[in-house]
Amino acid sequence: MLRAVGLAALAVLLAACTSAPAPVPSPAPPPPDLRKFTTQTLAWSPCGEALDCAHLTVPLDYAAPDGKTVTVGLLRHKAAKQRIGSLVVNPGGPGGRGTATAASLAKTPAAAPLLDRFDVVGFDPRGVGTSEPRITCRTAAEQDADRASDVESDMSPAGVQKQLAETTAYGAKCAEATKYGKEFLANVGTRDVVRDLDVLRAALGDEKLTYLGYSYGTQIGAAYAEAYPRNVRAMVLDGAIDPAQGLVESLVKQAAGFQDALNEFTEWCACPLAGSTEAFQRLVRPLITKPLPAGNRKLSFEDAITGTFAGLYARGDWPALKAALAQVGQGNGRTLLAFADDYYQRDRDGRYSGAIDAYFAVRCVDHNRLTDRAEITRAHESMLAGAPFLAGGTPDTSELDICSTWPVPPTSAEHVPRVEALPKTLVISTTHDPATPHQQGVDLAKQLKSALLTYEGVQHTVFLDGNACVDRAGITYLIDGTAADTRC
Known part of the structure; x- marks a missing residue:
């Protein structure tokens, strides 16, 4: 940032010294027209007891919305009474299936107050689960063979070179075996999942998003809060990831x-x-x-x-x-x-x-x-x-x-999210969480100016898992927006 400011100041100084006319900045390109996606009608059909499934159509590449399309798999349990709107859920991963999470929550006693008030909607991020195409790399036999091999234990120069050759080949397999190849791999990151999530919000008919994200799902939530802060109604982020960490x-x-x-x-x-x-x-x-x-x-x-x-x-x-x-x-x-x-x-x-x-x-x-x-x-x-x-x-x-050696370049980078006009959100973090250590939740809560619920225990994610203190706080917040720092 400092270097960019310095160069800009130098450019102004040189312009003044030469009396050259100040350059006219190029206008920002207009945002892509996504109305054909945001206004689509979701074709829900029964897929289990009190469950419906559908697919959301989204652009493969948001820079070319008139080009190829892909689909995002959805599963819904409709609100029983006094519907507030949709509660969109994601379990994390990356690679976790929100459809499976929604189906599980539909049978979870602790979730009953939410099942009354919200259509609980799970989504499989692009490339995952019931979404099409699906990211495909190794065959099952190749995955079994990789797990059986202890090549990672050989840290000799020859062993390291063998590991590098295998990981390079792995990336090449992903590009070869996945439909649309590198083009798809270049558009499967959180940047694109967040855009899909906002299209989903609109297609569900919700003016604002109510969201529950676990683990990596908190990264999706934080990125959405940064990209679309005014489209957020409420957010519970459990097992938080600090998006500023490399x-x-x-x-x-x-x-x-x-x-x-x-x-x-x-x-x-x-x-x-x-x-x-x-x-x-x-x-x-x-x-x-x-x-x-x-x-x-x-x-x-x-x-x-x-x-x-x-x-x-x-x-x-x-x-x-x-x-x-x-x-x-x-x-x-x-x-x-x-x-x-x-x-x-x-x-x-x-x-x-x-x-x-x-x-x-x-x-x-x-x-x-x-x-x-x-x-x-x-x-x-x-x-x-x-x-x-x-x-x-x-x-x-x-x-x-x-x-x-991944075959496509990064589309995002770690950074502190910049959020303005974001309503109060709720971050849940566990003191001895093995996968997303507690401090990450503390940091994310500060970044988003969220309420922080600290759960004292050894567990990765805890909301709706039967702890009465945690569940009561999260449910109350999702229904009426009330949240404060607390410990359970």
Whole structure:
């Protein structure tokens, strides 16, 4: 910013010295005409008990709205009485399906007051789930093979080069296997999801948006608040992401968040096989060279780490995680592998939802790109310093390598959101959230001038999960707009 101001001042000074006429600034291009999208009639049809489904048509590229179109999958549960409007929901990811979240909320007792007053509408962001086209990279067999390989554990020069070759090939596969290829990948980021969200608001007939976003869904919400602040009615952002954090910083802090959750788990567990970080490492490091039998598959070291990640997301999963780690000590990796399968969204028939491919495709265009190998190595070291339980393999660091050679450039960059005329929003952040550490929620609340609800616990996202204090505060806010800083 300072450099830009300096250059502008210099230009004015030179113009004065030469007596040349001041240049006339070019007029800003008019915004694209999106009326054919914002006024579309959604063709709802039954797709379950008290549920309707539809597809929203949006431009593939908002810079060329008269060109190709893509669709966004929708699911709705209609308000039972005294309808206020629509409550649009997204579960995060990137790669999470809002349609599945809306269907789940329709059966959630804690959500009953919202089901009375709102049409609960879930959307699958472009490229995800029931949206078309869907981001596609690896086949199921290729994904299984990648998980079984512990190439990430080889940090020798040759191992690093092999990792880089594999991640470069991965990006190329995404461009080749996804319909519209690079053109689509260049338009799947949060920038474009936010534009789709405003088209959805208009097509639903809502003058203003009421929104519930979890995890990455909070990033969508914050970006929408910046782009369309006057179109916001109310927003709950749970498991908040700080949009000012760069890719490296977010991964380093997330790794530390999982270490914090593991520390809480080991204190609770008091079990000999996973009663400390050192004990956990002694349990899983042998898998680097000798994977464990897990039914007709095997549990690799990377899957053991990923399965542990998955088991740390919510305290309610800790008894099952404890049993899974005990099984590993007995030579059986089946349950911990099931945790990893759940994380990767692999079903019992071996099919993947595509969420992991969508995750990388969105993250790689949402952040400034890091290509310097020395910086990437330092980032890996920082992750391990803050999360020693990862030593020997760090699943999420492959993201840095994948994004460094991604086939399309970023369309967004991390920054503090600039919001004006934004109504009061509500950020929910958990003190020991492993995936989105508490401070991120504190920071986002300051940036958006939101009310901050702090939940004291070990859990990733909590609203409508049965905590009466949190649920009461969030529901009251969504219905009547009342929100204040509080702790639950």
